[in-house]
Structure formats: C-alpha cells, structure tokens
Amino acid sequence: MLDQEIDIRTRDGVMNTFVTHPEERGPHPVVLFFMDAPGKREELHDMARRIGTAGCYVMLPNLYYRSVREFDATDDLAGRAGEVRRLIATLDFGKIANDTTALLGHAAGDRHAAATAVGIVGYCMSGPFAYAMAGTFPERVAAAASIHGVRLHGEGSPQALAGNVRGELYFACAELDEFVPAGMVDDLEQHLSALDVHARVERYPGVHHGFVFPTRAGAYDKAACERHYERLFDLFGRNLQR
Numbered sequence: 001m002l003d004q005e006i007d008i009r010t011r012d013g014v015m016n017t018f019v020t021h022p023e024e025r026g027p028h029p030v031v032l033f034f035m036d037a038p039g040k041r042e043e044l045h046d047m048a049r050r051i052g053t054a055g056c057y058v059m060l061p062n063l064y065y066r067s068v069r070e071f072d073a074t075d076d077l078a079g080r081a082g083e084v085r086r087l088i089a090t091l092d093f094g095k096i097a098n099d100t101t102a103l104l105g106h107a108a109g110d111r112h113a114a115a116t117a118v119g120i121v122g123y124c125m126s127g128p129f130a131y132a133m134a135g136t137f138p139e140r141v142a143a144a145a146s147i148h149g150v151r152l153h154g155e156g157s158p159q160a161l162a163g164n165v166r167g168e169l170y171f172a173c174a175e176l177d178e179f180v181p182a183g184m185v186d187d188l189e190q191h192l193s194a195l196d197v198h199a200r201v202e203r204y205p206g207v208h209h210g211f212v213f214p215t216r217a218g219a220y221d222k223a224a225c226e227r228h229y230e231r232l233f234d235l236f237g238r239n240l241q242r
Contacts (some may be wrong), residue, residue, distance in 0.1 A: 124210065152171065
C-alpha cells in the first residue's frame, strides 16, 4: 500500500487528508472515508488501509479542518464530549458537499485514481453524510455505506435526499445503539422501501454503537466488525469499476 498525507484546497480552507491505495494494478476506484466524531487518527488510517487492500483508492479527510488541523479525542471521549459536540455542530450537509467536490476534484487529477463512479463510507456522525452525498451527487456516487450511523431518519437526517439516490445504499445498524432508537431504523427502512431505493438495512444483533473500533472498550465486537468489512468489500466490488 502507498500512503500519503496531502492538503486539499476547499472553499473554506485547507483540508488535510490521508490517502492510501495499492501500489500496483491501478488506477483504483475512489472511496471517500468520512471519519467518526472523535477525529481523524491512526486507527482510522489503518481501517482505510484495509479498505484499500480490496483494490480501492481511499481518501480520509479531516472534516474538522475549518476549526482544527489535528484532533483525536479517543483517549478521553467522555471528558471531551463538549468539545466534540462543538466541532460536530460546525458541520452540515452543504459543507460536506463542498468537501466532497474538492476530494473528487483532487482524485480526478491523480493517475492512481479512477474517479468515474465512487464509493463512500461514513461511521457514526458521518453515516448520514455518506447517505446525504449519495443523494447530492447521484451521478457520481455508485455506492454508499453508513456504519452505526446516527440521524438516519427524521429531523436533521438526509431523508429528503433519498429520492435522488441512484447508487446502492447499505446501512449497518447496531441493535443496542444508544444514539439510534430501533424505531428510527424501522422508519428508515420503510422510507427507502417506499421510494424504491436500492438499499439494504442490516441490523447487527447484540452489539453497541462503535462496534467496529478495536480501541473502543466495551463496544468493539470482532465478529460484527469483520462482517461490516465483508459487506463493504462486496458493496464496492459490485458497484465500483476501474
């Protein structure tokens, strides 16, 4: 795998971004990896590398770049909850759309990237960002996944954009997610079904919010984590082309 840290100019500043992709057999289809609330960090870099080994050009931006260049709250997430909430409040679908435009613009100029049809994956706070971008860029986003994402339906969710989606959507929902009531998952599934969107909502039994993160004590579940990688590789493998 080839890794690099780059700065990408956006409408609002400079977005520091981790990029990883296989060394050979490129160009590779682009996958945007949207971080969870604790911030861009080495744990996520490792996850991006793993997705990259499936033959993808993975871009992991610091979505908080408008406020901070480096941020990692994993060591004291409870103690820094207020700080995390303030950073989350600086983001909205419009800003993420501008960032997505900048990311895809950079990929279009990189010979290692095949940016015609792209994939997106978002975790936790960014689950709805992946969903929203599929509806914002329907001609570009061939596949998008939300992994224990929040705000998937109802106020503040991307539900109004769902009808625009042309690609395939996947939602991995933790059964014991304190941030996502079971009723929200039911409503999401019904909404997508009524719109005839190509989507799968999968409930992961017995696991908690954050089950994919090895450093998340009390939440990480190895079997569920591996299942989510299997689903992602299948999703991107079927929908993204070189």
